[in-house]
Amino acid sequence: MNHKIDEVVTIPPAWTEASAPPLEVDFGCHRGAFFIGMAAMNPGTNFLGLEKQADRVNKCLRKIGRLGLANAFAVQGLGAEPLQKLLPSASVTTFHLYFPDPWPKRRHAGRRVFQVSFLEEIRRVLRPNGTLRLMTDCESYFCEMRDLTRVGWNELPWEDGRETVETAFEKTFRAMGMKPHQVCLKPIAIEALVAT
Numbered sequence: 621m622n623h624k625i626d627e628v629v630t631i632p633p634a635w636t637e638a639s640a641p642p643l644e645v646d647f648g649c650h651r652g653a654f655f656i657g658m659a660a661m662n663p664g665t666n667f668l669g670l671e672k673q674a675d676r677v678n679k680c681l682r683k684i685g686r687l688g689l690a691n692a693f694a695v696q697g698l699g700a701e702p703l704q705k706l707l708p709s710a711s712v713t714t715f716h717l718y719f720p721d722p723w724p725k726r727r728h729a730g731r732r733v734f735q736v737s738f739l740e741e742i743r744r745v746l747r748p749n750g751t752l753r754l755m756t757d758c759e760s761y762f763c764e765m766r767d768l769t770r771v772g773w774n775e776l777p778w779e780d781g782r783e784t785v786e787t788a789f790e791k792t793f794r795a796m797g798m799k800p801h802q803v804c805l806k807p808i809a810i811e812a813l814v815a816t
């Protein structure tokens with residue numbers, strides 16, 4: 621079964637109600653190693669995987685079904701579109717963007733998903749105390765992401781006291797002895813920005 625955003629008008633409605641449990645988004649979730657593993661370890665939190673490739677979404681959904689997880693779901697979508705269509709404002713507690721496609725050639729840099737408009741969409745969907753967690757092996761992309769978050773975002777410690785699961789790409793890079801760049805960010809409220 622393949623959930624395309626045009627076919628699935630919404631994610632489970634209870635996931636985005638005001639009193640909903642925490643909701644975490646794994647953008648570019650690949651085959652779900654991270655968010656499905658986290659969902660299995662954190663039954664009180666809902667995990668939504670977003671991924672552009674339908675075959676990977678199908679793999680995620682089959683795995684979720686096999687494990688019988690009611691707190692994990694995956695949807696196919698490209699870029700900011702699934703955020704706009706599926707996620708109300710202030711609905712997400714943690715937005716994970718791990719190893720986004722780096723497009724390392726300068727002439728392809730415009731294809732990187734992390735652009736100003738995408739970042740503003742993340743800001744919109746985050747709950748007031750929500751966080752954005754970024755991880756990549758690509759230094760130039762990491763610098764670009766940090767430049768775009770220099771104003772309007774505060775850095776928090778990466779460790780949040782939770783046991784975590786490696787993403788597929790993280791596992792590969794760490795096995796090669798490489799340490800990825802990581803940062804955890806919290807949006808500064810617009811009112812506080814205007815007052816400064």
Ligand SMILES: C[S@@+](CC[C@H](N)C(=O)[O-])C[C@H]1O[C@@H](n2cnc3c(N)ncnc32)[C@H](O)[C@@H]1O
Pocket residue numbers: 647648649650651670671672673676697698699717718719720721733787788789790
């Ligand atoms: C390099 S992989 C990283 C996968 C995973 N996050 C990890 O850390 O192992 C990037 C993933 O993002 C997906 N992707 C790339 N661009 C996307 C976009 N614009 N919208 C949604 N998914 C995207 C790719 O299909 C791929 O599965």
